[in-house]
Amino acid sequence: MPDVMDKRKDDVEILKKGVDVLIIGGGITGAGVFNMLSALGINAALIEANDFAFGTSSRSSKLIHGGLRYLANGQFSVVRDSVRERDFLIEKSGIVELKNFLIPLDEFSWSRSSLRFGLWIYSLFSRKIKARWYSREEIKNKYPFLENTPQKGGYVYAEGVVDDSRLVIQNIMSGKAHGNIALNYAELISLDFDVDGVKQARIRDKITGEEFDVKLRILVNSAGPWVGRVFQMMGKRYPDLDSLSSMLKLSKGDHIIVRRDLYPVDLALAIRSPLDKRQVFIIPRGDVVIIGTTETYYRGSLEKPLPSEEEIDYLIESVRRYVNIRKEDIINAYSGIRPLFGKGEDLGKISREYKIIKKDNIINVLGGKITTYRTVSKKISRIIMDSLGVKGNPEISFIYRRDPESVREELKRNYSLEDDEVKYAYDIIYENAFHLDDILWRREGYFIFSDDSGVNEIQGCIGAMKKVLGYGDDILNEEKRSYMDSIYFPMQSLKKD
């Protein structure tokens, strides 16, 4: 079992020899492309400035869905593609589950006839998952908790739910299992050009502090909301990319998390807010219920987006008739940034369809959804295959399966681990975790899906980090402080230590 730091050093040395394709960004888009290219045997590498899935891909509503509301905007191709991808991921990924959703008919919902029409179109795209009408009486019998809510019956249909960051990790680890390199905490800081486009990338290793250059033939810019910053690195060479930046709009979406006992029903709700008729979801997951989302123009920090007071109030007010929560019931919250590309000021109306912009040997990708990551990855992979003269059928591979149990005894022996430290050691050794939130948010999901936001797991993680990574007490105390700070309490005075 190679030491984590030695393995990283070896990977950096291999990268320095150059790659055919360098992918910037370890969100779902970069992860999907990396997975597909690796399965094709193409020499590709992925670098991620923070942790894998640090950006929007760990901060979504975690739905693998057709997106009924897009029908209302006439975005039929988004819905068709999404429904098909949803069915594929439910069948193949092993980590997307079905969940029933109720769209209640109430005074703010779409009319029964438009819902019926929308769901009929849905069923044309997917014959597998059918919607069914439930009268108020039937809902009351099946879900007594909803008895006092204002619906007049509604349609129940199924969508996929996923742990979004786990899907990213799964794709990246599958790509690595094919022999390619993916480095988290490795940031693109500048680019060098020659007549054919980019020839070299300068990368900062945020774990060791080293800076190094990587020669490349093709660059994929899948930096999500940061895509514009990478445009700036190309600005001198491609001034038109800079002007395209004005069509890039950052929109923030917030979610609040409350305990499950406030909404003890295993049925998600897709309602429309009485405030502005936007769609808001109430989604029971694990020990908690996730409620979201908002949509506002965003100009703040991309690294630490947070909900504002008004946005929290908006969500509470929007769902009050179905789940009556107070600010102090909120146990955590998170925000994600959508990079939208399009004209017009109405964010809700800008297409969620992805856009690929190719310049010489650079492929930039903007927008999109987690649900359709395989479609985007295929498009990008085909462009790359044409350029490199590679034949084959690009496809996502699911060869990596997480399995801490298979190495439990070996890990315990090698690192003198306690039982409760084993899976965290696995996250570090096999899935490249370096920090507490890498483990508790993006590898294990406790930050979002547990009703203590992962606080009770901190000790086990600290033990594993000390024994495997050799971190001293100062670093571990700082890790703990920064994790506790990242848990969002709208009522700061109630914050626990």
Ligand SMILES: Cc1cc2nc3c(=O)[nH]c(=O)nc-3n(C[C@H](O)[C@H](O)[C@H](O)COP(=O)(O)OP(=O)(O)OC[C@H]3O[C@@H](n4cnc5c(N)ncnc54)[C@H](O)[C@@H]3O)c2cc1C
């Ligand atoms: C609130 C919200 C809810 C959503 N809900 C859903 C949903 O339920 N279902 C769905 O299908 N879609 C949903 N989406 C859309 C979906 O989350 C995004 O389309 C998707 O996550 C975008 O992934 P990405 O890889 O393009 O970007 P990101 O996940 O943001 O990844 C980009 C990565 O690039 C890295 N990076 C940036 N600069 C550099 C650099 N210089 N060097 C190296 N790396 C760099 C960042 O650290 C980041 O990790 C939602 C979006 C939002 C905002």
